[in-house]
Amino acid sequence: MRTLALDGWMGASGDMLLGAMLAAGGDRTVLEPVEDSIGVRYLVDGVTKNGIDATAVEVVMANDSGDGTEAHDHHDHDHTPAEGHGPSRTHAEVVELVESMDLPVPVEADAKAIFELLGEAEASVHGTSIDDIHFHEVGADDAIADVVGVCLLLADLGVERVVTTPLAAGGGEIEMSHGTYPVPTPAVVDLAERADWSLRGGPVDAELLTPTGAAILAHHAEGAEALPTFRVNESGYGAGGWDFPDRPNVLRAILGETDGDLDRERITVLETNLDDAAPELLGALQETLVEAGALDVSVVPLTMKKSRPGHLVKVVCAPEDARRVARRLAEETGTLGVREGGAGHRWVADRETRTVSVTVDGTDYEVAVKIASADRDVYDVSAEYDDALAVAEETGLPIREVMRRAEATAWES
Numbered sequence: 001m002r003t004l005a006l007d008g009w010m011g012a013s014g015d016m017l018l019g020a021m022l023a024a025g026g027d028r029t030v031l032e033p034v035e036d037s038i039g040v041r042y043l044v045d046g047v048t049k050n051g052i053d054a055t056a057v058e059v060v061m062a063n064d065s066g067d068g069t070e071a072h073d074h075h076d077h078d079h080t081p082a083e084g085h086g087p088s089r090t091h092a093e094v095v096e097l098v099e100s101m102d103l104p105v106p107v108e109a110d111a112k113a114i115f116e117l118l119g120e121a122e123a124s125v126h127g128t129s130i131d132d133i134h135f136h137e138v139g140a141d142d143a144i145a146d147v148v149g150v151c152l153l154l155a156d157l158g159v160e161r162v163v164t165t166p167l168a169a170g171g172g173e174i175e176m177s178h179g180t181y182p183v184p185t186p187a188v189v190d191l192a193e194r195a196d197w198s199l200r201g202g203p204v205d206a207e208l209l210t211p212t213g214a215a216i217l218a219h220h221a222e223g224a225e226a227l228p229t230f231r232v233n234e235s236g237y238g239a240g241g242w243d244f245p246d247r248p249n250v251l252r253a254i255l256g257e258t259d260g261d262l263d264r265e266r267i268t269v270l271e272t273n274l275d276d277a278a279p280e281l282l283g284a285l286q287e288t289l290v291e292a293g294a295l296d297v298s299v300v301p302l303t304m305k306k307s308r309p310g311h312l313v314k315v316v317c318a319p320e321d322a323r324r325v326a327r328r329l330a331e332e333t334g335t336l337g338v339r340e341g342g343a344g345h346r347w348v349a350d351r352e353t354r355t356v357s358v359t360v361d362g363t364d365y366e367v368a369v370k371i372a373s374a375d376r377d378v379y380d381v382s383a384e385y386d387d388a389l390a391v392a393e394e395t396g397l398p399i400r401e402v403m404r405r406a407e408a409t410a411w412e413s
Helices: 013-021 028-038 091-099 105-126 140-155 186-194 211-221 278-292 319-333 385-395 400-411
Strands: 002-007 040-050 052-061 160-162 173-176 179-182 220-225 231-239 252-258 263-274 293-304 309-317 339-348 350-361 363-374 377-383
Touching: 013 040, 013 052, 013 140, 013 211, 013 231, 013 252, 028 140, 040 140, 040 231, 052 140, 091 105, 091 140, 105 140, 105 186, 105 319, 140 211, 160 211, 160 231, 186 211, 186 220, 211 220, 263 319, 278 293, 278 309, 278 319, 309 319, 339 350, 350 385, 350 400, 363 385, 363 400, 377 385, 377 400, 385 400
Parallel strands: 002 160, 052 231, 160 220
Antiparallel strands: 002 252, 040 052, 173 179, 231 252, 263 309, 263 339, 293 309, 350 363, 363 377
16 A cells, blocks of 8 residues: 655644655646646745755745746745735635635545634634634645645655654744644644644644644544554655754655555544434435435434433544534434544445446346455455346346346456
């Protein structure tokens, strides 16, 4: 499995992630849709941090001279940083801007999920809803360029899995629009709560982990106490903006192949108890909640207070879809509360659906078959019941026999 491993001992920011992936072999030209859409350039420089050659990336206004591809002194170039540039945008306006970039569908989905995490974190910190949040720093042109740029480079590098060692937050205090706060900032703490990776303080008094970097990694990365065992193909260092006397402010990226395994997928589990739900309503929940973003829906009979019969509804969904799915669950059932079990994980196979032909009395019939594999090693096939039922009704064969033939054909192909 193609894996990107990050060494978070000096934190992470959007710029550092961009630099690390470009240094590890990412193609700068894939960033052009962002430059064309919001009028910025990625200024890419070669720098040295305490003896470590690293790649520094700064998002600058597009009307500056140069094409941004030359390696030169990052600090001496005459340019206008895009940091903080652009209007104060709502979450909906950021989503609309991302959708206007004509990105590949998976890249657009990743970018939108990251901004939803940022919006949820800001809303949680300020006690409001994501619809009422106005992004300031994280909605500026440079932050949008960081988020979308990282998603484009991950796709370009063919990364299937991202892992990070514990991320250093830094220490001290930082001036924000609402006043002075200790590091890590409230948004970073909220994002760390939603993420799989670990957060640690220090090792210096400076902001090492930014909200943009935290949100990108909260969506993409799983945590690891140490770098995984894998075959290294490429490596590189992304430069941060700090200069310290005794340690390089860099983010190391290592790209390589790990042994095949089931994929780990971040999930949230929602649940509610119902004591007055009609059977027809319960039967429809699978379809209605999946439409809202649920990955799986279970309804379990149980005994409630005063020995009344009831049902437990459990819903698995992606963390970024939890609010929407919970709202739909409440609307469909009338429940007064939906519990969230927090962001966990599930191990999932690589899944695809193939169509195979089943021959009965000289006539071919098509049946869809689900293929489950781990790192391209197929370990299970399962014929679609509805297709098998249709063939059985037309041919007179038992459904079980149609499924058996379809699955045997899939194993042989």
